[in-house]
Amino acid sequence: MTISIARLTAKSGVKYLLKTTMHDDVPLTPSDATSYYMKAGTPPGRWIGSGLAGISRERLDPVTSDDATAVFTDADHPDTHQALGHHHGKTTIAHRNGEEIQRVAVAGFDLTFSVPKSISVLWALASRDEQQQILAAHHNAVDEVLEWLEESAIHTRTGRGGVAHVAAKGAVAAAFDHWESRARDPQLHTHVVIANRVQRATDGAWTTLDSRTLYKATVAASEHYNGLLFDRLQDRLGAVPGFRPPTSRVRNARHELVGVDNALIHEFSSRTHRIDEEKDRLVEAWTQEHGREPSPTVIVKLRQQATLSTRQAKGKDPLPLSDLAAGWRSRAQQLGFEPAHVVRQTINRSHERPVSTADLTGLWVTAAADATRQAVAQRRATWNRWNLLAEAERICAEIRCASPADRRHMLDAVTSAAEYQSVALNAYRYNVPLNASNDIAFAGHAVFEFPGARLYTDAGILANEQLVMDTRNDDGGPAIAPHLADTFLTTGDHSAGHLGLAPDQRAAAHEVLSSGRFLDAVVGPAGSGKTTTMAAIRDGWEQAYGPGSVVGLAPAAASAEVLGRKLGLAAENVAKWLYETVGQGAVHRAEQFLDLETANPASSWQRARTTQRMAALAMQHEQWQFRRDQLVIVDEASMVSTVQLAALVHQARDIGAKILLVGDPAQLDAIDAGGILGWLDRQGKAVQLTSVRRFSHEWEGPASLLLRVGDVAAIQAYATHGRFRHGDYVEMVDKAYEWWASDIQAGVSSILIAPDNETVTALNERAHAELVDKGTVDAVRTVRLSDELYAGRGDTVIARKNDRRLTDDSGDFIRNGTLIKITATPDRDGSVMGRRLDTGKSIRLSSEYLTESTELGYATTAHRSQGITVGTSHTLLTQGCLTRELFYVGMTRGRDMNTAYVCESSPASDDELHEVPESTWLEIIGEVLAAQGSERAAHEVRDEEQENAHSLHRLAAEYDYLAQLAAADDLRTAVDHVLPGLASILECSPSWGAGVAAWRRATAAQPRAATTTLEHTIRSPGDADDLMAVLHARLRLLGGSASDGLDDWLHEEFASSRPDLTEMISQVRRLAAGRVQELKMKVLAGTDPWTQRVDGTLPSVTNAIVRNALLEQIAIYRDRWQIGNDPEPLGPHPADYEWERANDRRQLEAELARLQSTVAARDGSTAVKVSVGAALTNVGWKI
Incomplete structure (x- = not known):
């Protein structure tokens, strides 16, 4: 992503950005645009954005230190020093517990615009004039994206809970250009710091901007920036982008300038060059100190030292761009590339006319929109306009437009058409009056219905979800008689351990075996014995339906292999199964069969051969089919996409087989659109495993369940038992590694979990270096791996790709995730022999597979650790890198010990905007617990939204x-x-x-x-x-007591002369009245558990009218205060600060007490109406 976003606090603000600018004034006028070339540092910041009039500045005015301090640190006008709304750092009330805390205010948002690497390379090698053209194209794109954000995403919210989206007068932003990365590679990028203050268009009041919308729009802005930048480069230099496939497993496909070689991009994109320079320096110093050259073992240790030292922040002394460019050109020449030649073959390539609005046709727009919608629907169950905009820009990545307006028109047309093709999950409720004021209307709709917040899905997704749910509710499937299932589970084979099943496991197995449904689901937290339960189900099913009547499927080849080995059955990964049953594998066999069937062999032996091939193909087809009365176990079902599940369900139901989904929606989710298992679980359609048995310590099971649901009480439980360690990043990386290495040395199975691939690589390199130092790994004859590290005899590597051509000595193929210990030095062809750590079988890894699909296998990410159970786990946690689900997975891998190492500072970034820790370790863990990353089914989202x-x-x-x-x-x-x-x-x-x-x-x-x-x-x-x-x-003092009830605000009188306002008030009142009738009908139905609790407290002689009226008022109270599904009639007690809700509750409690008197219960009247309107009239909104 070429635009990243980060919060800037009032503490750190833009100090770093100001510190690195040139100390003497460098005017940014066109005539002096290259005067920064010979100056040390970067050009001064410049003011941009259409909201600058509010601070009395103009576009491109220099950003002085005093101005920046006033606007970003103090939230003051830089001249008058009047507050821009509220000052930063004001003590606020934490609404979780009413405690006063000093919050660090958000001063602004740093949007970092980084050009694609090939453009940075071209800029590094170009002449000064060409550099200026590239810089101008970059500046144009930055300005155009900011303008687009101002129109579509930068606004403010007001009203209770920010219910209304209101237009703003534009952004107040400061832009700072930087030339290099931390490794001093060329990286042209601009920090656009948007102040967290905007003026409301309605009244000019200063308020905070709506950061939620800004964050949602960032990916779309990033893709839009790419398109605009390539447009400007074609216009100015004739450069054109081309598609580049991924160069390794961890890098995505992308567009780069045609003419810039991948070798140059790699040279200027990797820390390897800087590490090698530092390693060479250390080797030279070691040689001088010892009088001889270091051995390969020592060189490995020195390289590790260089890796760690080069992770620190870049040098404090900025260099002039001229010096930087000279170094970059020298590096290119050393690599065999002449800078002038690279520039010549990159520019002046374009010979195509750019597209204008007049070129768009309805047919093309419809086709592009369809491609956009399908691409988004593959990855998401639900989406919004920002998702469609980002995907539309990707679809149009190779289309160059004549102007920014042409590009925006094209994207708006495609995105709007894709919205029309999608299924809306939240309908517009209001008809905005004609000529409505901007305090009622925004972006063409009511201020309450911002188009960017509208959610969509696809008709196919809804159909697939409904198929799965309908199959779950269909009880016409195969089953075992309940008494036979009970007999088997209580008197079954002792060797299988069925008598050792816990009550919840036995109940789950019994339900699956006897339900008769075509689909069942078993949901259990980590360590609840899902595998044990599946084994009991398998044995019971095979006893009833015979051997081979149970098959297993899993989302990955490695997990399928583990499932098959543990349960003793045939298992395959879902993608392979679908490939062979309804995918290209099935199509290829069908084509072969048709060719053979229509052939006319000339001789008898040819006819015999044709018959044999047809029989073999038919048998292959049968091998990839479900059987009637078969049980299909889909393990780790939360990681299987909705499309895949629907295809499996369709196959099974048609033939009369049963599907069993097993997993935990609180762990990892599907890469593509998913959410089915979680939906079944929350709808009460899944059998629950409730007891956690994995952990050695009794306290850890209940604590892990708290962690699973994001309950902050889990923090205290783990902290009490010393499971959290915290400090800066380097210290925590060291501690996690040392404790993991200590466990491994002691013979304890252990896993080291890192938050990102870069940390994984650093930890792997350290493990390799220490093993070399101990003499257990050969550092002389090594092979290069895909993570750019080296491995020798004695190292452990991990396979990162399924390859059915590479088989071990038992004939089993290599799978993504397989750990292999290298047992011999490399052969001449670069291949090595290894031993699989899961099965002990030997396997030869080719040189090609090693360099493309293998990494060192000591550390891993949380994504790769699901399904692993070890003695101890050590999880590194950095801010913003893990969701609750990933953290839960990491903290439940170990039986005896699970420890988190919380980094209170992040790894050194390219630009150190944050000079102090932004959050404490408690806050970081709290953020992780609140960051729910699992997807929800489209049906579920639709119901919630409505x-x-x-x-x-x-x-x-x-x-x-x-x-x-x-x-x-x-x-x-x-x-x-x-x-x-x-x-x-x-x-x-x-x-x-x-x-x-x-x-x-x-x-x-x-x-x-x-x-x-x-x-x-x-x-x-x-x-x-x-x-x-x-x-x-x-x-x-004149306001009196609280409102008498809902009727007050349904009929409140206003002296307003505005017809638009009067009409909107009438519409919301109609909606409220309709909701009240809906609640009353629901009360009469009596389906909610809380109504039964109320009935249990009332005398049997209670007047029915009185009872219904009371229940209606309680239903209104519950809906007004979002009580949800709490079975207690009035829900939890209000917090101290919720005085309006507390007042409503007191009135209802008094009425309940009154009616519990037999005399009052016979009375045909009620004495209370819930003051739903109380909160509306006591506190005004203005922020």
Whole structure:
């Protein structure tokens, strides 16, 4: 991704960016645009964005230290020093527990625009004039993307819970150009720091921007930047991009400039060059100290030392671009590339006319939109417009456009068509009145319905999900009689351990064996004995239906091999099965069979040969078919995509076989669109394994279950038992490695889990170096691996690709994830002999496989560790790198010990924007527990979106926003009636929003007294510093008690002259009234468990009308305050700060107590109405 995004805090702000700029002034006027070439450092920052008028700056004005401090650190106007909204660092209330905490404010967001590597290489080798053309193209693309973001993503939110999206007057941003990476490779990039302050277009008030939308838009912005940049480079230099396939397993396919060789890209993209330079320096120093050249073993140790030392931050002394460019050109020449020749073969290549809007046709747009939608649907169960925009840009990556406007028009056309082809999961609820003001309408819709938040799916995804659910509900499948299943599970084969099944395992096995459903699911947390349960099910099924009646499938070849070995059955990976049954394998066999069937052999022996081939093909076809009454176990089912599951279900159901899904949706998810197992689980359609048996320590099972659901109580449990260690990145990497190595040395099976591939590589290199030092690994004769490291005899490597051509001495093929110990020195052809660590079988790895698909196998990532059980696990945790699911996997691999090493500082980045730790170890773990990464089924998302959109919780917030607008209009009119022009002054007060809310309540309760109070306060202000604060305090005294109920805000009167506002209030009231009727019907149905609990507390003589009225009020309360599925009628007690909810609860509790009296229960009336409107009129919104 060529644009990354990171928060900048008020503590660190842009200090680093200012520190690296040139110390003397370098004007960025066109005539002096290359004057930075001979200066040390980078050019001064420049102001950009369309919101600069708010801070009295113009585009391209230099960013001074004082200006940056005022805007980013203090949130002040740089000239007047008036606050831009709230100052940073203000003490706030943590709504989780009401505790006052000092929060580090978010000062802004750093969007780093990095050109693709081939462009950096061209820029490094080009002349000064050509460099300037490339830099200008980059600047053009950056400016155009920021403009696009301002129109589509940079806005603000207001109202209760940010319910309304409101337009802003543009971004206030500072741009800083940088030339190099930490390794001092060419890396042209620009930091665009967007201030976390924008002005609302509605009233000019300063507020924070909507960062959630900005984050969602970043990937689309990145793809858009690529397209715009390549457009500008073709226009300025005639350079064209071309598709580059992945150069290794960990690198994605991408587009790079035609003419820039991959060898140059590699040279300037890898830390290898800097490591080699440092290693050579260390070798020379060692030689001088010892008087001889170091041995290969010592060289390995010196290279490891160089690897660690070059991970530190780049040099503090910036170099002039001229010096940097001279070094880059020298490196290219050493590699055999003449800089001028590279430039000549890269520029002036384009001979095609760029595309304009006039070239677009409806047919092309429809086809491109279809390709876009299909590509997104393959990877996601649900998506939004940002996902479609990003994919549309990828689809159009090789199309060059004449202008930014042409490109945007093309993308909008394709994306809008893809939206139309998709199935919307959340419908628009409001019809925006014509000529509606910008405080009601935004981006063509109501402010409550931002188009970028709309979610979509695909008709095919919905159909596949429904097929799986329908199959789960179909009880016409094969089964074992319940009494026979019970007999088997209680008196079965002792050697199989069935008598040792725990109650939950026995119950799960019994349910699967006897349910008669075509599909069942078993869900269990890590360590709950899923394999043991599957073994019991397999034995029971085969006892009833015979040997071979159970087959196994798994998402990966390695996990399929493990499943087959543990359960003693034939197992295959899902992709291979589908390839051979409905994919190209089946198609190829069918074509061969048809060719043979239509052939006309001339001789008898040819006819015999044809018959034999046809018989063999038919048998191959039969081998890849399910059988009637067969049980198909799909292990790790959460990692199987919806499309794959639907295909398996279709095959099984057609033939009369049963599917059993086994897994844990709280662990790793499918790479492609998934979420089925989690949906079945949350719908109560899965059998549960509840007891955790893996861990040696009794406390760890319950603690792991807390971790699984993201309960922060898990932190205390693990911390109490010393399972968390924390410190800076380097220290934690050292500690994790040392503890892991100690366990391995002691003969304990252990796993070392790193958060990213770079850390995995560093840990693997360290392990290799230490084994060389101990003499257990040969460092003289080695082979190069795909991770750019080397392995020798004694090293452990991991296979990263299935290859059915490479087989061990038992005939079994090599699988992705197989660990192999190299047992001999390399042969002349570069191949090596190794021993599989899982089976002990010998295998020869070819030189090609080693260099393309093999890595050192000491450390791993959490993604690769699922399914592994060892004695101890050691998991490195860095901020932002793991989801809850990945962390849970890492912390449940070990039976005896699972330890997390929390890095409170990140690895040194290319630009150290954060000079102090941003978060404590507790905060980092808390963020991980909150980062749920598993996908949800489209049906589930649709139901949730529709429920949330029509809930009283949502509608109350929307009504409050509109009512506040009406009350504000009324207050302005009243104030200006007393003293014309005063209202515009009072609106600038921080108390304006709360004052409007107080005015609204006071005029409803005592309108004449409210007007009198207003007049008196304005005419006799005294020495008040903030007249609005005084007015607010006095009006609050007139507001009276809480609202009498929902009816109050359904019929509240407003003195508004705005027809658009009146119409919107009417619409939200209609939606609320409809929701109330829906809740009443649900109460009458009596299906919710909480209604039964209420009935259990009421006397049997309770009047039915009274009872129903009470239940209706409780249902309104639950919907208003998002009680959810809590079986307690009133849910959990409100927190201290939730005083409105607490007031509602007290009224309902009083009514419940009253009705529990037999006399009151016979009374035909209720004494309470839930004050759903109380929260709406006590606190105003203004941020």
